[in-house]
Amino acid sequence: MLTSLWFQGVRNLQEQTLQLAPGINRLVGPNGAGKTSVLEAVHILAAGRSFRTQQLRRVLTTGTAELWVGGEVDHRGSGAHRIGVVWDGTRRSRLDGRWMEGHATVAEWLPVRVLHAGSFELLTAGPDERRRLLDWGGFHxxxxxxxxxxxxxxxxxQRNAALRHGDRCGAREFERPLVEFGGQVNEARARYVIQWSAATREAAGVFGFxxxxxxLEVSLRAGWDRERTLAEALDRSRSMDEERxxxxxxxxxADLDLRLDGRPAAEASRGEQKRLVTALVGGQARMLENESGRAPVLLLDDVVSELDRPAVEGLMRGxxxxxWQILVTAVEDAIPGLEQGRSDRxxxxxHGRLSVERRNSPPV
Incomplete structure (x- = not known):
């Protein structure tokens, strides 16, 4: 759980520290006020990257040269940990006051899933985002x-680098670890997809659709002919690899093959696609909780306008x-499915500033 969040130099947000509730945190305000930027800051802290752009420099507040995002996470049994990310041309990550090599160690402490307008392109876009979703599940x-x-x-x-330089002998030196660990990755992915398919259907039931x-059928496309091992496929493609x-x-x-009633999910109605993506994310959250006893922080960016009312009501009730800890943005105070607009915070x-409303009191 993310107990506190601090940010500086993030888009139009003013520097601020937020204390978050363990359940549903609603962020309400007009378009352009900075609601999505708060979710973006959480995602940068969790994943080391934004869900809105591939370049962190585009997240910088105009006129600034660096951004900072920090927070404190608390997990049952492991206590509190301080995590942070800074970008000043190079991304660097911190855990409990120490600089880390890469971001993976930090990401372990804050698993986050996000649903935003771009998420619903998952089924119709290229395979990169589907692989990223799959690897997130494997990682956590x-x-x-x-x-x-x-x-x-x-x-x-390393093999690709050798191929680009025409070093065929050098490229072959990396084939043994490539086959060994690539095979392990594929086997783990295949097992995960079987469980994920079942968890997705369970999540859909909880959400009311x-x-x-x-x-629904979910299966893995390994990235080579399923009738061959990776070693055999690599052997057959070696000359083409060397040429290209x-x-x-x-x-x-690799890619995910998602089908509804035997047809590719990309051909389903827009409403069905959005429900499926929502259930896939919910299924991952359920799996993580079952496997590790903890669930990811869910970031829901304006789902009120992205899903139809019955879907929003089912999702929020579920x-x-x-x-789970949830950060949900909306233009209006009322969110369908939350009884009497109830939330924990x-x-x-x-204008890039957040004020917390105490129960039975006006905003402060």
């Missing part, structure tokens, strides 16, 4: 996945009883 829910993924990725990148997704200068097969080309956002 499968013991040993991160190490296997990192070792495969290192061998993959399980009947709409009864025909990069790998043609492997976990980097989440209200989950016990209400923030009013105006």
């Amino acid at each position: 829910a499968i013991p040993g996945y991160r190490v296997a993924w990192q070792r495969w990725r290192r061998a993959h990148e 399980g009947e709409r997704l009864e025909g 200068g990069f790998a043609q097969v492997g976990p980097q080309r 989440l209200e009883g989950s016990g 209400l923030f009013h956002v105006k």
Whole structure:
């Protein structure tokens, strides 16, 4: 759980420290007030990147040269930890006052899932975001996945570098670790997808639209011919790899095959697609909680306008009883599905500044 959040140099937000509630935190205000930027700051803290842009420099407040995001997380059994991210041309991450190599160690302490307008393009866009979603699940829910993924990725990148320079002998030196760890990654992904499919259907039921997704099928496309091992596929593609200068097969080309009633989910109605993406994220949250005893922080950016009213009502009712920490943005105070607009904490956002409303008292 994220107990506090501090940010500086993030878009139009004023420097501020927020104390967050363990349940539903509503961020309410007009468009352009900074609601989404708060969620973006949480995502940067959790993942080391924004969900709105691939370049952190675009997140900087106009006229500033660096951004800082920090916070404190608290997990049952492990106590509180301070985490942070700074970007001043280079991203650096901190854990309990120490600079870390990379962001993975920090990300472990704050698993976050986000639903925003771009999330609903998951089914119709290219496979990159689907792989990222899959790897997030593996990273947080499968013991040993991160190490296997990192070792495969290192061998993959080193082999590609050798191929680009025409060093065929050098490229072959990296094939053994590539096959070993790439195979481990693929096996872990395949197991995860089977569980994820079931958890997605369970989440859809909790959110009130399980009947709409009864025909859901989720499977993994490994990134090479399923009739061959990775070693066999690599052997067959080696000459093409050497000609083109990069790998043609492997976990980097994996994808999810999502179908509803036998048809590709990308061909489903827009409403069905949005429900499916929502259930996929909810399914990951349920899996993480079942595997580790903790759930991710859910960031819901203006789901009121992205989903139809029955879907919003079902989602919020399902989440209200989950016990998960949620940050949800909206233009209006009332969010369908939250009884009498109830939430554990209400923030009013105006001109990049947040004020918290105490229960039975006006905003302060």
